[in-house]
Amino acid sequence: MKYFLKIIKESIIIVIISSLMGLFSGTFLSANQEILYTIPIILLILPSLNSLIGDISTVLVSRLTSGLYIGTVPPKIKKSRSLKENFLGLLINLVEFRCINSIRIYFSNNNGN
Amino acid sequence: MEKQDFKGKIVKETFPSEIISIIGDIMAGLVLLLLILPFKSFLILIMIVPALLSLRGNLSGPFIARTSRDFIVGEFNKKSFLENTLATLTLSIVIGILIGVFCMILNFLIIKIFILPIEMYILIPIISIILTLSVSIPSSTALNYIAFKYGLDPNNMVNPIMTAIDDFFTVIFFYITLLILGVP
Numbered sequence: 589m590k591y592f593l594k595i596i597k598e599s600i601i602i603v604i605i606s607s608l609m610g611l612f613s614g615t616f617l618s619a620n621q622e623i624l625y626t627i628p629i630i631l632l633i634l635p636s637l638n639s640l641i642g643d644i645s646t647v648l649v650s651r652l653t654s655g656l657y658i659g660t661v662p663p664k665i666k667k668s669r670s671l672k673e674n675f676l677g678l679l680i681n682l683v684e685f686r687c688i689n690s691i692r693i694y695f696s697n698n699n700g701n
Numbered sequence: 702m703e704k705q706d707f708k709g710k711i712v713k714e715t716f717p718s719e720i721i722s723i724i725g726d727i728m729a730g731l732v733l734l735l736l737i738l739p740f741k742s743f744l745i746l747i748m749i750v751p752a753l754l755s756l757r758g759n760l761s762g763p764f765i766a767r768t769s770r771d772f773i774v775g776e777f778n779k780k781s782f783l784e785n786t787l788a789t790l791t792l793s794i795v796i797g798i799l800i801g802v803f804c805m806i807l808n809f810l811i812i813k814i815f816i817l818p819i820e821m822y823i824l825i826p827i828i829s830i831i832l833t834l835s836v837s838i839p840s841s842t843a844l845n846y847i848a849f850k851y852g853l854d855p856n857n858m859v860n861p862i863m864t865a866i867d868d869f870f871t872v873i874f875f876y877i878t879l880l881i882l883g884v885p
Binding site for chain 1: 712750754756774791854
């Protein structure tokens, strides 16, 4: 149960904080009901907006975790080749998908009108 | 050249998974738009959706990262998998309760729509996140295993694919939970 307790102990505060942030963003959406009902396309893009940043950051975090464990990323806050490569690779992806997403939203919006 | 290869590997392995992720998220958005919008309690439900989506990401993301790390460092075994799963489920129940409680408080203070019974605030996030994890945990572990077996880096491809699957199932199971509980 050592691993179980370690996961709970290390995750619980962060997960509570991020879930509360999610709840606040939901409340913000809910408080602006006129916008939600007049532009329902917002609901269509909500999951993809949420996941795009999540995808890129989890890939980065996941790679860094593995890198730290196997020793290719040093446990110090300093510039390293591996870190730079990870950031660049994911930045290219992020820009590509922002473009794809924007085009998709543009066409969905035009079809809606 | 080696530098370009490394960067290219990340882009190459992440790109197809991201395309799948975008398709899955469009489906999730459609379900949200077509199935959740007609509910009378929509304004309360929309408060819970971003919290549920982020909770799902915060639970399955680290679960995938831990599993892929275990595969990479060769420490994947039954015990570590069970403890990882149990910890993820425990966290989901605890945070589900907290989401319900805070949603109730925020509704009482800001939105002021009182059409949902108190127990629904707690039951909706818990049931939908547990149903989502019941799909997410086995499929992400299987994907990690397949990626590792075929020599791909699980870190690059499993997360985006699972985001699509998870986001879609989060919204679907959210809808199913609303139907099971008879939410107005």
